[in-house]
Amino acid sequence: MLDRDGFRPNVGIILLNQRSQVFWGKRIRTHSWQFPQGGIDRGENPEQAMFRELHEEVGLMPQHVQVLARTRDWLRYEVPDRFIRRDARGHYKGQKQIWFLLQLVGHDWDLNLRATDHPEFDAWRWNDYWVPLDVVVEFKRGVYEMALTELSRFVPRVDNRFDARPDHRNRYLRGGMRQRDPGEAGSGEQSLHSTGLPGASFELPPGATFEPDPQTSLAAVSRNKNHDL
Numbered sequence: 001m002l003d004r005d006g007f008r009p010n011v012g013i014i015l016l017n018q019r020s021q022v023f024w025g026k027r028i029r030t031h032s033w034q035f036p037q038g039g040i041d042r043g044e045n046p047e048q049a050m051f052r053e054l055h056e057e058v059g060l061m062p063q064h065v066q067v068l069a070r071t072r073d074w075l076r077y078e079v080p081d082r083f084i085r086r087d088a089r090g091h092y093k094g095q096k097q098i099w100f101l102l103q104l105v106g107h108d109w110d111l112n113l114r115a116t117d118h119p120e121f122d123a124w125r126w127n128d129y130w131v132p133l134d135v136v137v138e139f140k141r142g143v144y145e146m147a148l149t150e151l152s153r154f155v156p157r158v159d160n161r162f163d164a165r166p167d168h169r170n171r172y173l174r175g176g177m178r179q180r181d182p183g184e185a186g187s188g189e190q191s192l193h194s195t196g197l198p199g200a201s202f203e204l205p206p207g208a209t210f211e212p213d214p215q216t217s218l219a220a221v222s223r224n225k226n227h228d229l
Contacts, residue, residue: 001042006093007076009040011050012147015058015065015102017126020158023058023104024131025113025121033135035144036120037097046070046098054102057120059112065102069154074098077143079229094139095229099147101154129155137229 002008013036015023026033038053040046047067054060078094085092104110113121130148133141 001040002092003096006091007074007096008092008094009046009049009074010037010095010097011040011046011053012037012075012097012099012143013050013054013057013102014099014147014151015054015060015104016068016129016155017104017108018158019126020129020155021126022129022131023111024125024127025058026123028119028122031135032137034137034140037095038120047100050098050100056116056118057113058124059115060104060106060110064104064106064110066105068101068103068156069151070101071097071099071147071150075143075146077140080139083139083229095143097143097147099151101151103156 013023015036017023023035024033025036036053036057038049038057040049041052044052047070051062054065074096075098076094076096079092111124113119113124129152131144133144136144
């Protein structure tokens with residue numbers, strides 16, 4: 001379902017834990033990390049699509065979260081031609097997204113990457129709000145920055161570590177991930193320093209492997225369906 005400009009309606013989800021850290025998922029069989037997102041089906045409104053995608057991608061139900069805010073308008077990004085199926089070129093341009101900010105009121109153990117038989121992620125972690133966008137596929141980075149910036153004023157302040165000033169945003173959005181202090185990792189997290197992503201929690205399907213690489217695997221991303229991009 002495309003609009004007249006070639007953009008598919010989509011939702012994005014920024015999920016917070018009680019420490020105002022965000023859920024960060026690794027796309028299955030790639031080195032790309034991202035927030036949950038998915039297309040709006042015919043007959044759905046954005047909130048209905050958000051709750052469906054929330055369950056399909058991370059296994060959560062409406063009772064596990066509180067909706068804190070959503071973006072006012074659509075945020076758009078274009079997908080480069082090399083990632084679009086040949087038969088869709090000229091029609092499909094990218095995604096237009098409504099982003100939701102959610103607070104987890106359940107527990108980490110309520111998260112389930114295998115809630116369906118077509119998982120989107122094979123690993124997850126909690127990360128500081130201003131995520132390192134160098135591990136997000138390049139054409140999505142602008143939308144991520146816009147969504148994080150617009151919704152930042154609704155993030156609960158749990159201590160002095162969260163700061164929405166522009167200089168702080170630029171430091172974490174455009175820079176690398178800072179090293180955590182010892183003992184800072186959240187409950188149930190593992191330290192996987194070889195990946196460059198400390199505190200990652202992995203759920204690998206049988207027979208799958210993970211090769212540490214700080215760069216996004218664009219070749220792998222390009223094999224995904226257009227509606228997932």
